[in-house]
Amino acid sequence: MLDALPLVFVLAGLVLYAVLAGADFGAGLWQLAGGRGEHGDAIRDHAHHSMAPVWEANHVWLIFVLTVTWTAYPTYFGSVASTLSVPLFLAALGIILRGASYALRAGVSTRRQLRAVDSAFAVASLITPFALGTVIGGIASNRVPVGNAAGHLFSSWLNPTSILIGALAVATSAYLAAVYLAADAVRVGERSLQDAFRTRALGAGVATGAIALGGLVVLHGDAHSLFEGLVHGAALAVLIVSVLAGGATLALVSSRRFAAARYSAALAVAAVVAGWAFARYPVLLPGLTVRQAAAPHDTLVTLVVAVIAGGVILFPSLGLLFSLTLGGRFDPHGPPGEPSAEAPALQAMMAGPALGARFAVALLIAGIGLLNVASAAWAHAIGVTCLFAFMVLVFALIVPRAVAGDA
């Protein structure tokens, strides 16, 4: 039970990465496919503004997945990362492009520059989901043996199952993004954008569904044990949930109920990931079960406590970010905050200089004595504290005077 708990965290992180960062990459794809002219620019701007406040947080889910995996299942992580180094490296390059294009967009002034930056984002949006999809394909089709780069450098991820899941990841990203962007367009009251993304969501949704169902044929031939796992028991049940959620999303988008469609689309993706997990459990890699791969007991306990404690802080924070974003507070023309309340002038904040300076010198001398002359650990701790207090005090003595008025 404890052995598998981190796996649940990893899979949950993977689902959140897929539905949140996936949508971010999908927005990049729609920037590429936005079309020309003013309408195209409007589509690109909308895709950018919707994602801007949340993209960084969305991408951290991948870091979460990586760190929990290597802490809880070190052997599994080492085997996967060494055999599948090429697609993982490609994904990393795509992530560099995505972040760089985000940073650069803040500085562009001409339309040509904007197009260049958006194209870089779009390329990233193709590479990263595809490469990560091929990684999952390689693992799911038993092509990663246990060991340091024990699998094939290329055929481990260039194979029918990997390419299928890579394509599915790209299509899913585009689909999720179109649904979310349509919902955001409703919020900012842009009817033409809403129509544009509704059409895209319907098209991408049908394409994603077709790839997913057609993919079962590919799995039947290329990864038969995975196929067998998927069509039996709990895996089959959640796959049916996925199909139903996917169909419901299409109906919701079609009837312009985008807000609800966000959640049903995310549910469809989550169910696919869960299906994969149920189909394979308890096997992680050929000859490696969850129990065999799991880290020692104490590490698992500490990790679970850390993740739960982290989650207690994280989820309210994420909730705040999303409620502010989805509530329209961060939209380009959102409602302004309250005006600033006025307060006393800076001069009032100045410490008495002479006394302060003497105290600073005393802290410095105490710090040197305790840190650099004494050798006990407790003395070092107090010494460092004295030095920090010294730095803060000197800063407080100098800055208010140096910045105030015309001194």
Next chain:
Amino acid sequence: MNLLAAALAPVHQQYLLAARQMQALSFAVHIPLVCFGISFPLMVLFVEWLGQRTGDPVYRTLARRWSRIVVALFAVGVITGTILSFEMGLLWPNFTATFGSVFGLGFAIEGFSFFLEAIFIGIYIYGWDRLSPRAHLASGIPVVLTGFTGSLMVIAVNAWMNHPGGFHLRGGQVVDVNPLKALFGNSFLWSELIHMYIAGYMVTGFLVAGAYAFGRLRNSRPFTRYERVALVIPLTIACVAAPVQVLVGDWVAREVAIKQPVKLAAIEGLYKTTRGAPEHLLGWYTDGQVKYGIEIPHLLSLLAFHSWNATVKGLQTVPPSQRPPINVTRLSFQTMVGIGTLLALLGVIYLAVWVRRKQIPAWRWFDAAVVLAGPAATVALIAGWVTTEVGRQPWVVYRVMPTSAAVTGAGGIPVGYGTLVVTYVALAFAVAWILRRLARMPLDLPDGGGTAPATSPQAA
């Protein structure tokens, strides 16, 4: 379980050096960004707080301008940091596979820090004018705290690699793992953390101040009150931190002397175990001695153990295969100490001028020195990391796992390395471009120049 870790056996990797260089490049790109993550948000918040206290629009404009730099550099830091976490598996799968259960928790907690940092940076940046002033200021506080906890976690892992504990090895398997003890029960952690934390303030402080000192030197636009505030705050921080860093550095050196004697010997190029060991400035280590250097008798014993005649262990105490590359370690250490000393001197001059005249130095040479201090501090930062990381070689986990046993068996490392070099060169140009663009954007001050007196709230 016992059979399996052995399955990730060490392999011969032809390109081990390329793998190490690729990792070093990734760190060298990421670490200056970490400095901004550690210290810049606090500076921005301080300026915003001044603005709220005084109602002076100069502060608000400056905080807003700086916050755009924070977010641009954070975005780049997110990706360079992601690359680092990928490389843990791509380059060193056996390190992660063997010790992930010992050190991995540090990165998991760091991941949460990173998460909260990303969330609240988003709220802070997009919350200007959208949140009440108090809420906006408050939304920046988690950014400051998580910048600290994130670096704490990463340094905890690095300190563990340098001074490992909290586990036992039995037949190539880790047993009796106590991750909390491994990460936080490590006396090596605290000196390293404080050293890095202060370095973060020095690098950011001097780099930011350098930009405004450069403007004053060039005289291309009037040096108004806005520019003065933007110069004084980071410069004061850096100038106070630089002398203190010398004291903290002394503490770190003594920790290294006790816990990693071979690293200390490499730092000096000391072959024979010596009583009252000398220190050589500059020079080149060859055939068991430092040639062409300036010898200062007893200095090494004095620095490492605060004693005139202390015995310092030499490189001869370990076989040649367990010695780090001597000259790289030596020269990077001397680079760090040399630059650090000059920066501390600059800081002392700044403080002395303040004590005597109650104003900041206005000499042209001082401005020129501040302009150079930013890049110099960055070089010292990287040189310091080279000292500790190369000085730890040939071990990835000090005296437990050699780096050659950690490396991946996958091919194509030179291709990956080359690609990363090209990508990071392009990224460097992109960052330079975006910072120039941000610097040229017009200020939204009421009179464009920020000469407004401090006490005219109506001007806002």
